[in-house]
Amino acid sequence: MDAATQRRWGDQMLALLAANTTQMADREYVQPVADYIDPGHAQRERELFFRRTPLVVAASAELARPGDFRTVDIDGVSALIVRQDDGSLRAFHNVCRHRGCRVVDAECGTARTFTCKFHSWVYGADGGLRHVPMPDGFTGIERQQRGLVPLPVAERHGLVWLIPTAGEPLDIDAFLGPMGPALAGLDMRDAGVFRFERFPERLNWKLVVDTFLEVYHLPHLHNKTVGLHIEGRGAIHEEMGRHSRFIAPRKSFLPALADLPADQRDLTDHTVIINRLFPNAVVIWLCDHVEFWTATPDGDDPNRCIVRLWLLSPEKVVSAEDRARWEKNWEIVRGTVHAEDFPMARTIQQGFSSGAQDHVIFGRNEPALHEFHRALKQALDAA
Ligand code: FES
Ligand SMILES: [Fe+2]
Structure with missing residues (x-):
């Protein structure tokens, strides 16, 4: 994280936290339910995103x-x-x-x-x-x-x-655009894979990505887990071409940084950065390590996908004395997402097919969701 970025993010996040709010889009975003359940839509996505996109x-x-x-x-x-x-x-x-x-x-x-x-x-x-x-x-x-x-x-x-x-x-630098340097800053080149898991889910693949794109739910769904450590407000969102990055303050952010001069603030230990890579990956930076997720369709049923999760350690091989800490990191990820996010998301997927409504709403306070779905729609419309 360079000094100019630290300063910009620090100023924005402190102002949002002081106002007890989060970054807002101009208006709400209406997301059609059909995009998660319609076989024709799923087929168009498979042909473009899962056959012709890196x-x-x-x-x-x-x-x-x-x-x-x-x-x-x-x-x-x-x-x-x-x-x-x-x-x-x-x-x-x-x-x-x-x-x-x-x-x-x-x-x-x-x-x-x-x-x-x-x-x-x-x-x-x-x-x-x-x-x-x-x-x-x-x-x-x-x-x-x-x-x-x-x-x-x-x-x-x-x-x-x-x-x-x-x-x-495949021109990966052109594909990544401004996201390339952002990924370089995560220092994944020398990392090791502490653990990898692949599992089928009864979710449309986009719901897996949606899981990571707002902090609004943290004090509610995760009030006994990650919601204790990460703020449900004060988050900022930056578009990076078709990709985006989403920065959320930890609970330690205000106590540690509020009274420091801007040039002395170090955001490193007090933020979480969620990098969304078009179309289907999320790379999450958590101060001392990175985890990344992908979701791909599983056959022609839009209600199913395959989820993959990698937990990276900064060292190529985790030492015996550090093992317990990494096992704990793994349990936190699994405990939160498997025990709280995905069970909830399965009820969303079920509700989509119920006929209850033909759209859902992404609030002004959920701008990263707007940008994700807008990027997908623009790519499909242009294909
Ligand atoms: S050796 Fe591979 S199919 Fe015959
Ligand atoms: Fe969550």
Whole structure:
């Protein structure tokens, strides 16, 4: 966080807290319920956001050494990402070029070659076809043309993005725009993954992202958990192209900073920064560590999604004496989101299909929700 940003955010947040309010949009935002349940809308989203847009799929730390690999399923496309000998990443359709079997079933690991379980065709880390049993059966094929099909992949600031369609152009710096430097400031490049979890949810994927985009609910839904530590007011929101960032004060913010001159304020220990990455990821900075979430559709039912959560530690490997602290961080995340946010959100998803109303309202005090849904709508309208 540079000095100018600290000063700007500090001034804004102190003024909002003094007025017992939060940053306001000009007017409320009317959000159609159909966007969360309509199969036609879901299909348009899948084609644009989950086939032709860069998606966060891994942390760099999961692919640290040559041969480290990770598989990821994105709405029906299985991808294999492999660290190369030269340090770069390559990604491929995880589909055998013989009869189409999935080549790698493991979620992650380290390997020099990948052997298909069906007839043991062998592929190298670069995707090239290395070995075909009973080669007399395949005298008419060009082996050079039978490597795994490449997918566009990029790595920046400790995160990995992938487009699950072969041949789509991927310019990650242009895609991130002003969000690039903001992510660089989170120091994720040298982080380790303390834990990763993938789980199905009975939610539209957008409800998972919505969960993180306002502090209005903290003193209510979370009055015994995170609401004790983070203010339900005083938050500010900044658009960054199609992405955005949302900064919320901790309860320690006012007592620690209210009486300090602006040039002596250090916001680091007293804020939480929620970086929303278009279309479906949220990277949350919590002073001493980062967690990030993604949500992707799960088939053609708009009421279902797959949620992924990574908890990063600043050190590559958490020491034995620090382990208990990180287990506690993990329990806080799970305790809050799994025990409070998602059970509540499931009732929203159910209510959407009840016919009770055709829209919901995002208040003037929930500007990050406006911006998220506006960015999605603009992208769909332009497609
Ligand atoms: S389908 Fe992979 S080796 Fe036959
Ligand atoms: Fe919440």
